[in-house]
Amino acid sequence: MHCKIFKMLGIFTVVSMLLFASGCSSDKASSDKTKTESGPKDGGTVTTPIVGDPIFNPWHPNAYAESNLVNRVIFSGLTKPGKDSAPAPNLATKWEASDDGLVWTFHLREGVKWHDGEPFTADDVAYTFNEIVLNKALGSNGASNFKALDHLEVKDKLTVEFHLKNPWAALPAYLSFNAEILPKHKFEGKDPWELTSFNKEQPVGTGPFKVDKYIAGQSLELIPNEDYYEGRPHLDKLVYKILADKNTHVAQALSNDLDIFVLEDKASLDRVKQAKNLTILPSETTKYYWISLNQENPLFQDVKVRQAFLLAIDRKAIIDTVLKGYGTIADAAIAPNLKTYYTNDVTHYDYDPKKAKKLLEEAGWKDTDGDGILDKDGKPFKVNFEVGIQGDLVQSAQMVQQYLKEVGVDIKLNTLEWNAMIQKNVINRDYEMILNWWTYPTDPDVFAQYHSSNAGKGNNIPGYKDPKLDELLVKGQQTSDPAERAKVYKEMQQYMSDTLPYLYLWYPQEIQIRNKRLKGVPKMYFGGTLYYVSEWYVEK
Amino acid sequence: MLNFLINRLWQSIILMFIVTVITFFLINLAPGGPASLMRMDATAEERAALTERMGLDKPVMVRYGVWLSDAIQGDFGDSLTSGQPVVKRVTERLPNTIELTLYTLIFSIGVGVVLGVISAVKRNSASDYSINLFSAIGLSVPSFWLAIMLIYLFSVILQWLPSSGVGDGTEKWKYLLMPVLILSTTALPTIIRFTRSSMLEVVSQNYIRTARAKGAKEWVVIYWHALRNALIPVISVIGVLIPRLLGGAVITESVFGWPGMGRLIVEAAQGRDYNLVMGVTVIVTLIVIVTNFLVDIVYSKIDPRVKNF
Numbered sequence: 001m002h003c004k005i006f007k008m009l010g011i012f013t014v015v016s017m018l019l020f021a022s023g024c025s026s027d028k029a030s031s032d033k034t035k036t037e038s039g040p041k042d043g044g045t046v047t048t049p050i051v052g053d054p055i056f057n058p059w060h061p062n063a064y065a066e067s068n069l070v071n072r073v074i075f076s077g078l079t080k081p082g083k084d085s086a087p088a089p090n091l092a093t094k095w096e097a098s099d100d101g102l103v104w105t106f107h108l109r110e111g112v113k114w115h116d117g118e119p120f121t122a123d124d125v126a127y128t129f130n131e132i133v134l135n136k137a138l139g140s141n142g143a144s145n146f147k148a149l150d151h152l153e154v155k156d157k158l159t160v161e162f163h164l165k166n167p168w169a170a171l172p173a174y175l176s177f178n179a180e181i182l183p184k185h186k187f188e189g190k191d192p193w194e195l196t197s198f199n200k201e202q203p204v205g206t207g208p209f210k211v212d213k214y215i216a217g218q219s220l221e222l223i224p225n226e227d228y229y230e231g232r233p234h235l236d237k238l239v240y241k242i243l244a245d246k247n248t249h250v251a252q253a254l255s256n257d258l259d260i261f262v263l264e265d266k267a268s269l270d271r272v273k274q275a276k277n278l279t280i281l282p283s284e285t286t287k288y289y290w291i292s293l294n295q296e297n298p299l300f301q302d303v304k305v306r307q308a309f310l311l312a313i314d315r316k317a318i319i320d321t322v323l324k325g326y327g328t329i330a331d332a333a334i335a336p337n338l339k340t341y342y343t344n345d346v347t348h349y350d351y352d353p354k355k356a357k358k359l360l361e362e363a364g365w366k367d368t369d370g371d372g373i374l375d376k377d378g379k380p381f382k383v384n385f386e387v388g389i390q391g392d393l394v395q396s397a398q399m400v401q402q403y404l405k406e407v408g409v410d411i412k413l414n415t416l417e418w419n420a421m422i423q424k425n426v427i428n429r430d431y432e433m434i435l436n437w438w439t440y441p442t443d444p445d446v447f448a449q450y451h452s453s454n455a456g457k458g459n460n461i462p463g464y465k466d467p468k469l470d471e472l473l474v475k476g477q478q479t480s481d482p483a484e485r486a487k488v489y490k491e492m493q494q495y496m497s498d499t500l501p502y503l504y505l506w507y508p509q510e511i512q513i514r515n516k517r518l519k520g521v522p523k524m525y526f527g528g529t530l531y532y533v534s535e536w537y538v539e540k
Numbered sequence: 541m542l543n544f545l546i547n548r549l550w551q552s553i554i555l556m557f558i559v560t561v562i563t564f565f566l567i568n569l570a571p572g573g574p575a576s577l578m579r580m581d582a583t584a585e586e587r588a589a590l591t592e593r594m595g596l597d598k599p600v601m602v603r604y605g606v607w608l609s610d611a612i613q614g615d616f617g618d619s620l621t622s623g624q625p626v627v628k629r630v631t632e633r634l635p636n637t638i639e640l641t642l643y644t645l646i647f648s649i650g651v652g653v654v655l656g657v658i659s660a661v662k663r664n665s666a667s668d669y670s671i672n673l674f675s676a677i678g679l680s681v682p683s684f685w686l687a688i689m690l691i692y693l694f695s696v697i698l699q700w701l702p703s704s705g706v707g708d709g710t711e712k713w714k715y716l717l718m719p720v721l722i723l724s725t726t727a728l729p730t731i732i733r734f735t736r737s738s739m740l741e742v743v744s745q746n747y748i749r750t751a752r753a754k755g756a757k758e759w760v761v762i763y764w765h766a767l768r769n770a771l772i773p774v775i776s777v778i779g780v781l782i783p784r785l786l787g788g789a790v791i792t793e794s795v796f797g798w799p800g801m802g803r804l805i806v807e808a809a810q811g812r813d814y815n816l817v818m819g820v821t822v823i824v825t826l827i828v829i830v831t832n833f834l835v836d837i838v839y840s841k842i843d844p845r846v847k848n849f
Contacts, residue, residue, distance in 0.1 A: 052807065055622060061576035061590055062621050139589035144581070193593075196624045216632050217799025218705055243704060244803060245794040247688055252703050255696040419572025419812065426580060427587065436580070448581075457584035 040520055044538035045237040046259045049249050053216055053242060056203035058180040059132050059140040060193055068178050070220065070240055072530050075180030075205035078106055078125065079172050080531040083522050085337055085442040087172040090531075091120065091181060091206065097480055101167030108158040112229050114183050115203075115210040122160040126152040127184035129162075132192055144448065144459075145174050148477075167478035169485055173443030181206070208233045208534040218242055224534075234520070234537035250513075253278055259515040259538075262526045264391060266324045272513055281512040283525045284337035287439040288330045291400065291503040292462040294432055295455075299383070306500040307349065308359035312407040313400055314351040319506050322395045326511055330504040332493035334444045340482055341444040343490040346497035356407045367408055374408040382410045385433045388421035396505070397435050429456065429463065435505075436461075444489045447473045450501060464501035552829045556822070560611075563821045564604050567814055574620045575811040594620060607818060616822070617815040621808075626819035629804065634823070636706060637800035640792075641785040643720045648727040649778065653771070655728075656735025660743065661762060675729035687722045687795040694718065704797030719796045723789050727781055734777045738770040745769075772843050779835030783828040 050066035057063060058071040072080075078095075082088035092106040112120040129152045133143050148168040153161045162171060183204050187195065198204065202211055208230070209222035220240040224233040241258065243249060250268040252258040254275050263272065263280075272278055293300035293309070300306060319327040328336065331346045365374040365381055374381040383404075387397040394415050401411040411433075416424065425431040438449055448454055451473050452465035472492040479485045497504070512526050520535045522528070529536075572578050574594060577587050591597050595606075610617060616626040659671045695703035707715035742748065743766050751761045790802035801820065808816040840846050 053622065060623075061579075061586075062574075064575075064579070136585065137589050137593070139576070139582075139586045139593065141576075141579070142581075144583045144586060193623055194618075196622070200622055200624050215706070215799065216629070217636075217803060218797060241704065241797060242799070243797045244807075245797075248691065248704060248795055248797065251688065251691045251696055254692075255699060255703055257695070257703055417571075419570070419578055419810070422578040422580065423571040423573070427577075427584075459581055459583065 040234045040535070040537040041539070042234050042537070043236050044234075044540075045239060046235055046518060046536060046538065047239040047241055047257060048260050049241050049243045049252070049258055050220075051242070051244050051246070054220065054240070055199050056205075056211070057182070057192065057199045058178050059128075059142065059182070060199060061139050061141050063141050063178075069527065069530060071178070071180055071205075072207070072527075073209050073222065073238065073533050074203055074207045074211065075182070076207050077175055077178075077180045078108075079176040081176050081442055081524070081528045083524060083532075085339065087176050087442075090176070091125075092175075095172060097167075097169075101169070101478060101480055102164050104162040104164070104171055105155070106160050106162065108160065109229055110158060112206050113227050114185075114206055115225060116183075118183065118185055118204075120181075120183075120206050121157045122154040123157075124181050124184045125160045126154045127188070128182045132182065132187070138192065142178055145177070145179075147448075166474075167480065168445075169477060169480050170441075170443040170445035173441045173445070177441035209238050212237075228534055230534055233534040235533075238533065253513055253515070256515065259518050260521070260526065260529075261513055263511040263513050266322075266326070266392075266511070269324060269511070277516055279514050279516055281514060281523075282326055282509045283512060283523070284335065285439065285508065285510045285525045286335045286337060286442050287437055288333060288335060288507050289396070289435070289437045289505040290330075291433060291435050291505060292431075293503065294429070295463045295465070295501075296429070297432055299381075299432070302363045303499055304359045304363040305365075306503060308356040308363070308407070309404065309409075310349040310500060310503045311352045311359065312356035312409075313403045313503075313505075315506055316351065318396055318399045322392050322399065323506070323508055326509040327506040328509075330507050332496040332504060333438075333446050333450070333502070334489060334493055335507050338442055338444055341486050341489045343493055345490070346494050348497070353403075353407050360407065360409075365408070372408060373410045380410060381408065382412065383433050384414060384431070385411045385435070386414045386416055386421065386425055386431050387435045388418045388425075389415050390418055393435060400435065426461070429461075434461075437508075444485070445473075445477050447477050450496075462501055466499060466501070469495060469499070469501065548833060552833075555829065556825055559821060559825045560608070560818065561604065564607065564814075564818060565600060567809065567812065567817050568600050568603070570812065573812050574814070576620075578812075607815075611818070611822065616819040619808075619816045620813045621811050621816070626815050629816060630801075630819055630823055633799055633801050633804045636798060637786055637789070637793075637802065640716070640719055640723065640789060640798065640800060641782065643716055644723040644727055644785055645778065645781070647720055648724045648731050648781075652728045652731030653735050653767075653774070656732040656774075657739055657762065657767060657770075659732060659736045660739035663740065671732060675732050678725040678729045681725060683722050683725060684791050684795065686725060687718070687792060690718050690721065691795070706798065715796075719789075719792050719798055722792045722796075723785060727785070730777060730781065731774060734774050735770065738773045739766060742766045742770040768842075772839065775838055775842070776835055779831055782831045783824065786824065786827055 050069055052066045054067040054070040055063045056071065056074060058075060063071065076091045078090060078092040079087040080090040091109055091112065093109050095104060095106045097104045108122055114120055129149065132138060133140050133146055134149065134151065148164050148166055150163045150165045153163060155161055186198055186204055208225055208228045210225050212223040213221040219242060222238040224235065226232055246265055249258060249261055250272060256277060263269065272280060293306060295301060315329045319325060331348055334342050336342045360374060364376045367374050369375065385397060385401060387393050397413055401413045404411050425434050440446065448459045450460060450464065450469060452470050454460035455463040455465055472488060472495060476485055476488040476492060479488055510525050514521065517538050518536065519539055520537045522532050573596065576590050618624060619626055619629050655671050659668045662668050691703050694701040701714050701717055705715055748761060748766055751765050786801065789800065790806050792798065793800045793803045805820050808820060
């Protein structure tokens, strides 16, 4: 009896000692780097994590981030994000717009086959858009991006026309943004959201990989499409592991179980930097964080107040603290990686609390009773600040709150569960001040988030209505010549930085973690590299 | 016997009804809606179209009535997030959770009872104190942290065990090891403590003294006479543990990527997948009812003092 106890005690003690030791021991999991000949080799498996079960249908209302990462590998769009960010050919080889900009003709690639052997034709493109995207009753994911689209017409087997309600220069860019084509022969006559044999089991696409094995809640294994039009992919297998917990992503990357993903929790950054088998690649994304001050609220209608708020926030400090330096200050809505359209020649709001206080004073806000809070007509400057609990939103919001308090604005911070936040702030527009982000395809057309017609029910969250901005938005949307467009958008950025429809915070950098054995991945944000997954290869 | 069964059946039906009503109203009244409606970039138009498609524009009472009438006929509808039948989604995940529960119970009961007996028999000795210490640690250590630590130790550093998934065939035990260990950190101490206190009570009884006086060997006294009686309360603890393990080892499942019921429930609730939430509720309630029933039957058989029928 005694022996049993001491044996158990012994085991317990050894285990706990090992646990303590594991905190300070070095990695055993390093691959030795011997010089091998360069050039892609066939074979190998690459694994990447997703946080939930995917739906194999890019237009399905429930297809989010995790589904997007899978669908762009199984399916193909007419265009795809180019390595230099301009839309590149994919299922379409070239395209042109009519003189009035209302009809775009897309010439499709010849000889493309669906995973089940059927030929890909213009009928599939027309079906996807006419019957699924444009069918309002279906509520397709992303359909609102195609507001300008009226209908499609098939000209011949490999030519299709997009008929627009108004000129829309961003069409090719939006066709590369989660807008993959679905096979008509699979969906015709059926309800596209009810076809679970396709959406949840065996989809049929034209992409470089197709579904081999899917275990719900656990993993998805894809194998190469031998007939892929850009050549058979090098890899033998692409695995998506379904891991809800992001901490395990890091642990698994360290043990060589995961090869590539985006690091969200920057607290693990140091641990990853020490790992011998991983590299860290920061990349630019088309994403910006903002604060929205509800324009229906008279408190925020004075541009001086908005400018003062932005001057009061030390954005550099927040980037260094919360984002660990991985981000750049934003002063307008166009991200720096849209190189053709981005300009830094805008009004900047370097951290200046004194100037902020001065501007607020000009707007009528003074601390007359010495309580540290500004007031006007006897009323203190109190603001309800709401933020959804997701990623680094709460941390950022807390810092913003502190900075604004220092200039005398009494901010009450309310953190809401994501669903509740969407219901209250986005659906009901019931808020005073919120913090969030926008992400969009590599095109400067931000009509949806800024035009006055989108206030209230659309994506113009602040409800900002400005005829001059409207004019610039429409002009930019409808001008086809990139050089002319660039001029319009540069003017627009200057105007945005002056009028601040949203308070621009920063453009975050994405931190991509990659196993050193994985090669052939283009220098892009992770989501973009997946469009080139057929070029990836592994070195033993 | 018949009366007992009829009473039980009646009570179960009422219980099921109450649970489904409360759950349905709670989940439907929570702010937000199905995830497809809650996308940041969905326009009011899109939301309206989807709401109508999912039948969510009808009042809550009406929707409950519709759900109930369908459910009674066995139709639990389709999951609002994936479109697959709710029954399919649940039956996909249930075996994985049952597997985890089974092995956890076997391990916890097997080791727990033995340690509990030792702890009771050697009361206030070094063995007793160390067993109690480890029990306390097991109950207090957050399973999330311990799980990550184990992964770091066994998967990253030693590379002995896989860090996630279910695995198949002969390798299965490698995948089961860590999740079962984590789930046992609460189940095992519970059984140890219950066995210990139950044994302490039994060992002081008269009939134990009689058995010793009769000259029976000590191990016969402990294991044959005392333990059999001491196990009775432990059986009801097991009855409580089973639904808890089956219904949701969420954290363990999340960290180890184990496709089980716990994660299913949480994902369903967070995504306001009303149909799936209801389906899972019904299954879990059913399991609780059945296990309690079985425990009561076993109880009656073992302990002649308890007369259920």
